[in-house]
Amino acid sequence: MAIENTSAERIQELVERQRAFYATGTTRDVKWRIRQLKAFNAGLKKWEKPLCDALWQDLHKSYEEAFMTELGLVYGEIGEAIRKVGRWARRRSKPTPLTVMPSKSYIVREPLGCTLIVSPWNYPVQLLLNPLVGCIAAGCTAILKPSPYVPNISKVIEDFIADTFAEEYVAVVQGNRLVNGELFKHRYDLVFLTGSPSLGRIAMTAQAQYLTPMVLELGGKSPCIVDKDADLTIAARRIAWGKCLNSGQTCIAPDYLFLHQDIKDAFIEAFKKELAGLYPDGTEQSDKFVHIVKDSAFERLTGYLADGKIVAGGHYDRERLWIEPTLLDGVSPDAPVMQEEIFGPIFPIMTFKDRSEVVKFVNGREKPLAFYYFGSGAAGWDIIGRTTSGGACINDTIMHIANSNVPFGGVGNSGMGSYHSERSFLAFSHERAVIASPTWVDLKFRYMPYKLFGIIKKMLLISAE
Numbered sequence: 001m002a003i004e005n006t007s008a009e010r011i012q013e014l015v016e017r018q019r020a021f022y023a024t025g026t027t028r029d030v031k032w033r034i035r036q037l038k039a040f041n042a043g044l045k046k047w048e049k050p051l052c053d054a055l056w057q058d059l060h061k062s063y064e065e066a067f068m069t070e071l072g073l074v075y076g077e078i079g080e081a082i083r084k085v086g087r088w089a090r091r092r093s094k095p096t097p098l099t100v101m102p103s104k105s106y107i108v109r110e111p112l113g114c115t116l117i118v119s120p121w122n123y124p125v126q127l128l129l130n131p132l133v134g135c136i137a138a139g140c141t142a143i144l145k146p147s148p149y150v151p152n153i154s155k156v157i158e159d160f161i162a163d164t165f166a167e168e169y170v171a172v173v174q175g176n177r178l179v180n181g182e183l184f185k186h187r188y189d190l191v192f193l194t195g196s197p198s199l200g201r202i203a204m205t206a207q208a209q210y211l212t213p214m215v216l217e218l219g220g221k222s223p224c225i226v227d228k229d230a231d232l233t234i235a236a237r238r239i240a241w242g243k244c245l246n247s248g249q250t251c252i253a254p255d256y257l258f259l260h261q262d263i264k265d266a267f268i269e270a271f272k273k274e275l276a277g278l279y280p281d282g283t284e285q286s287d288k289f290v291h292i293v294k295d296s297a298f299e300r301l302t303g304y305l306a307d308g309k310i311v312a313g314g315h316y317d318r319e320r321l322w323i324e325p326t327l328l329d330g331v332s333p334d335a336p337v338m339q340e341e342i343f344g345p346i347f348p349i350m351t352f353k354d355r356s357e358v359v360k361f362v363n364g365r366e367k368p369l370a371f372y373y374f375g376s377g378a379a380g381w382d383i384i385g386r387t388t389s390g391g392a393c394i395n396d397t398i399m400h401i402a403n404s405n406v407p408f409g410g411v412g413n414s415g416m417g418s419y420h421s422e423r424s425f426l427a428f429s430h431e432r433a434v435i436a437s438p439t440w441v442d443l444k445f446r447y448m449p450y451k452l453f454g455i456i457k458k459m460l461l462i463s464a465e
Contacts, residue, residue, distance in 0.1 A: 134424025242397030
């Protein structure tokens with residue numbers, strides 16, 4: 001099926017209607033927000049099967065993987081928001097320094113307003129609806145823009161949202177890059193975008209005229225280091241799982257392998273064995289292995305196979321958009337496969353003798369969204385302390401996204417801002433400082449001509465100690 005572009009006139013209408021609705025103040029009522037979150041949860045349950053069916057149609061994503069990596073995470077975020085949004089939104093008292101006495105100090109968390117949420121195709125449910133949880137909890141309105149590359153899921157999401165919310169509150173806009181351009185012409189109080197760095201730059205450029213705050217969840221080449229003292233069986237299993245999840249089409253997938261030269265051959269054999277354990281009958285006919293999203297991505301990925309020596313995998317089927325998980329040895333740092341995020345089940349291998357080589361290589365490139373190290377805990381903390389990334393795991397992959405108690409987000413070229421749990425609420429909120437001063441007393445020392453300046457100076461110095 002093909003997705004029809006939403007017209008410029010329709011986009012203009014939705015933006016204006018959402019601004020008018022937000023101006024009524026309806027969304028500021030926390031009890032009203034909780035009712036919307038409960039409706040969201042009920043709607044997700046109602047539309048769960050159509051959503052999973054569409055994920056299978058567009059990506060060959062099994063129900064199990066769809067629930068674990070898409071819907072289950074959204075259910076968790078909604079449930080926590082329902083339980084905690086009252087506390088998150090509560091006015092907070094803060095200490096007041098001597099120089100501001102007898103006033104009282106507060107932080108008020110208020111909604112930013114009308115927002116735009118743009119999502120990619122690789123996790124089309126989770127990466128659109130998880131930010132929406134924070135948006136609703138914070139009291140904002142939202143225009144949602146799903147990806148045209150997964151037309152079945154985008155259409156189901158549109159029907160689900162229309163069935164659950166009034167369009168002046170939450171609405172879906174569909175279409176290609178032309179629609180993105182039209183959307184970015186309008187003013188929003190926040191743009192939350194998950195996608196490529198190039199799309200992030202386009203959005204930032206367009207929104208610069210409005211000084212719009214943005215949360216950008218982008219990507220990058222996330223390194224995966226296996227040191228000589230790593231448990232190779234565990235490392236191979238967890239790395240194979242992390243790379244095969246969504247067929248490597250994950251923004252935090254381990255992108256390339258950095259293997260200590262002493263264990264390279266042993267790791268390759270361990271990887272083959274653990275991959276066979278994950279897919280006893282292979283990946284080609286497996287209903288648990290996701291396929292590549294579109295022809296152009298398939299052509300790009302298979303083109304990388306010439307960048308090194310294939311030591312595992314290497315088979316593919318153009319008609320079914322299936323690519324076997326593949327290890328490429330002897331890859332040059334200058335090869336095309338090492339220049340951009342792979343976003344597929346192809347694993348280039350490089351080797352190192354000393355961890356300082358890894359640190360120099362990683363720090364010499366754009367900051368990655370994720371960083372994975374397998375080896376001793378002490379060495380893991382050491383190398384994390386000498387590099388930077390959006391998130392990281394020691395002796396694991398992917399799992400930092402599964403804990404909503406820690407932030408998920410990028411740094412530098414891999415993004416800005418973070419979300420999940422209360423951070424999602426804060427991403428769509430403004431923390432407003434409020435000083436409430438009494439009128440029963442009016443201390444004269446702060447007024448011109450500052451006759452009591454000596455007292456003021458002493459008070460400031462005392463408060464600074």
